[in-house]
Amino acid sequence: MVTKKLKFKKVAIYSSSKDKKISSIANQVVEVLDNLDVTCLAPVSSKISSFSKLKHMSDKTIIRDSDLIIAIGGDGTLLSSARKFGIYGIPILGINLGNLGFLTDVAPSELTYSLNEILNGNYVRDERIFLEARLEGEKESYKALNEVVLHSGSIAQLIEYDLFIDEEFVYRQKADGLIVSTATGSTAYSLSGNGPIVSPEVKAITLLPMFPHSLNARTLITGDEKLVRLRVRNKGKAFLSMDSHLNLKVTPRDDVLIKKADTELTLIHPIDHSFFSSCRNKLGWSLGVPSKNT
Numbered sequence: 287m288v289t290k291k292l293k294f295k296k297v298a299i300y301s302s303s304k305d306k307k308i309s310s311i312a313n314q315v316v317e318v319l320d321n322l323d324v325t326c327l328a329p330v331s332s333k334i335s336s337f338s339k340l341k342h343m344s345d346k347t348i349i350r351d352s353d354l355i356i357a358i359g360g361d362g363t364l365l366s367s368a369r370k371f372g373i374y375g376i377p378i379l380g381i382n383l384g385n386l387g388f389l390t391d392v393a394p395s396e397l398t399y400s401l402n403e404i405l406n407g408n409y410v411r412d413e414r415i416f417l418e419a420r421l422e423g424e425k426e427s428y429k430a431l432n433e434v435v436l437h438s439g440s441i442a443q444l445i446e447y448d449l450f451i452d453e454e455f456v457y458r459q460k461a462d463g464l465i466v467s468t469a470t471g472s473t474a475y476s477l478s479g480n481g482p483i484v485s486p487e488v489k490a491i492t493l494l495p496m497f498p499h500s501l502n503a504r505t506l507i508t509g510d511e512k513l514v515r516l517r518v519r520n521k522g523k524a525f526l527s528m529d530s531h532l533n534l535k536v537t538p539r540d541d542v543l544i545k546k547a548d549t550e551l552t553l554i555h556p557i558d559h560s561f562f563s564s565c566r567n568k569l570g571w572s573l574g575v576p577s578k579n580t
């Protein structure tokens with residue numbers, strides 16, 4: 287994490303849901319921002335209701351003018367805002383109305399205090415990598431903050447693929463698929479597959495086979511500067527999914543190329559943010575926190 291401070295004078299509020307609770311939280315955010323003489327914006331693609339002090343703008347204008355995006359919802363909402371705005375370098379602050387919320391770490395009960403502190407410069411800035419995936423020979427690429435998943439698209443159906451890292455053959459595998467995850471994604475879908483939890487500052491890509499047809503298959507962790515190549519060998523269906531958002535069909539003998547993207551996501555956290563504290567609270571790691579005397 288880095289602590290170089292940014293000034294937030296134009297802040298956009300984003301949500302992908304019309305839930306009444308979100309509307310109430312958004313109104314509270316607008317009041318805090320207005321009291322601090324911060325211009326309040328909202329993209330037209332957002333589900334945020336209209337308020338008198340809130341200016342709805344096109345996504346293009348939001349990308350051009352905003353200093354900060356406040357995403358209200360769960361981690362899915364933050365992922366959506368990252369795809370729309372974070373890839374252009376706009377920092378994102380998450381207000382958690384979801385379940386786990388590893389990325390959206392401001393609780394509604396702490397909203398007013400946390401926003402005042404953050405907008406007065408008391409915050410932590412956290413850089414996260416995106417993965418970029420494309421089919422070899424195709425120009426269009428797709429970004430993922432959490433993971434890129436190669437899968438069959440069906441329950442209990444194996445696919446066969448070859449894995450290469452920096453063009454060196456690693457293994458041939460039969461499995462339900464492969465989860466290629468960032469450190470950020472280690473607490474997302476990869477966690478459901480019993481993958482390792484990777485601290486966000488670790489520069490790594492995790493490769494986790496999904497239900498492999500082997501007793502020896504293990505999770506592999508490699509550096510985030512590596513090029514991952516997946517060569518699909520089976521004749522059946524295969525798909526590529528980015529953050530559970532897009533299913534791209536992969537045909538036999540297609541090569542999928544996955545690497546760290548050139549752009550990064552900037553997350554804004556309260557000054558007392560701790561990844562390990564989040565793990566304790568959200569994953570039930572511990573019965574308590576020891577005092578200095580224990």
